[in-house]
Structures are given as C-alpha cells and as structure tokens.
Amino acid sequence: MSEEALKKVSIVVSKGSLDGVYPGLIMANGARMEGIEASIFFTFFGLHAIVKKKMNNLKVATVGNPALCVPDAMGMAMPTVLGAVPGMSAFATYMMKQEMEKLDIPPVGEFIEMISDAGGKIYACKATVDMFKLKDKDFCPQMDRVLTVGEFYELSAGAQIIFT
C-alpha cells in the first residue's frame, strides 16, 4: 500500500446513550490494539460515560430509534411508539448488554479502564463540565484532563478526528 499507515486518532463521543457511547470506545480500543495512538474527548451527554455515578447505568435509546427490532436485532421493526413504553429502554439495554457480554465486550466502566491501561487518553470537555457543574471527584480515575476545544485541537495535531 502506498498510503501511509494511520498513526493517531482523536475520537469525540457526544452521545450519552449506551449505543451512542460504545462505537467510540470500541474504535479507541481497537486503535490501541493496532498500535495507533488514541484519545477520546467526551462532550455533552457523552460525558456520562466517564462520570462515576452515570457510567455503568447508560441506556439504549428506544424513543426515536426506528432501527429497533423485535425479538432481536434482525427481527421485525418495532413500532416506534412502543419505544416510549415504561421499561422499554431498560429492556433493550438488558438485551444489548447480554449480547455484548457474549462477545466479551466489557461494561462501560471496565472498558474505559482497559483503554486507559492500553495508553489511550481520556479527556472531558470543559464547556460541558461547566454546564453540568461537575467536579474532579465526579469523574472516574481514568479521566486524564479537562480540555477546552482549543486544547483538544492542539493535542489532536497529526490525528484523524472522528466524531461519534
């Protein structure tokens, strides 16, 4: 191949649902496993993934998600109105977590620890931290730094930026 191999990725996680957070985590971890430098910038509700009391309670978004199917991912389309039924999100979350466990995909907290241990950097967005009135003690110990957008771009020099 004549293209130069990818050396560095900066992944932005902006969604706070389980299905919004995992793609970024899997991509960051996968990058480290390939020897690619990786950092994750958690912003807006994506920040929940590194807040101690939220990170292991993220839910699958069932409202406004026309891709949801029953009884499994490739089953019949579920009428979107059912997404609002109480307990539906908890149920979809339970199902998805079970399937992920089978594939050895760790829960969010453990996954963040794995990525951090692998040398991946975990950053929190300053604007969101201020907006949500969060303190250092609210974050999981793997959170490396709170960054402004400017600092995020600075640290992303030479990286591919991936927004999720």
Added chain:
Amino acid sequence: MSQVTLAGVELQLDENGNLIDRSQWNREVAAELAKEEGIDALTEEHWKVLDFIAKDYAEKEAVPGMRRMNKVGGIPTKDLYRLFPGGPIKKAARIGGFPKPVSCV
C-alpha cells in the same frame, strides 16, 4: 502467501505474515518471529502470554481478545502492552504461530 526460513525451518506464511501450519512452529521459530516484531528476547512473562493463547486456542479455536486475556488468562492490559508494544494481541498471536485475531475487542 510467502515462504521464509527461520531458525532452520522453512515456513509458509499467509498474507498477514502469520504461520499457515502451526505444526511448523517451535520455540526457536517463536524467538525469530519475536525479533521481527521488535522483541529481542522472549522472557518468562512473554511465554505466560503465548502459553495462554495456545491453551485458549485449543479450546475455543480463536485467539483470545483483551478481556479474555485479563479475566481468564490473568494477564493485565498494561502488561500486554508492555510486553508486546504496538499491538499486543496481534503480535503475540503471530509470534505464537496463530492466525491474525478476528475479534474487534
């Protein structure tokens, strides 16, 4: 597919450079493959990882992912990255004579 001679053994490699026939593999071959991956000498710690992959592969017919290495193999993530820098499972699998891992995690 290509052919190389390492540690006096003529080896068939697949397109990723991994062994096609693991019966050609031995500890000397592993040491030579390790050198190609930038690891000068395989220590006892490296062998603990390679032995676990071999044991798990025999059972599951797949190279274990990171979490399985942690939970079942008892090998922490940090150690794996220290022992096999720049792509721990991919490198360990190649040195151990196994195909390239197919899991995303």
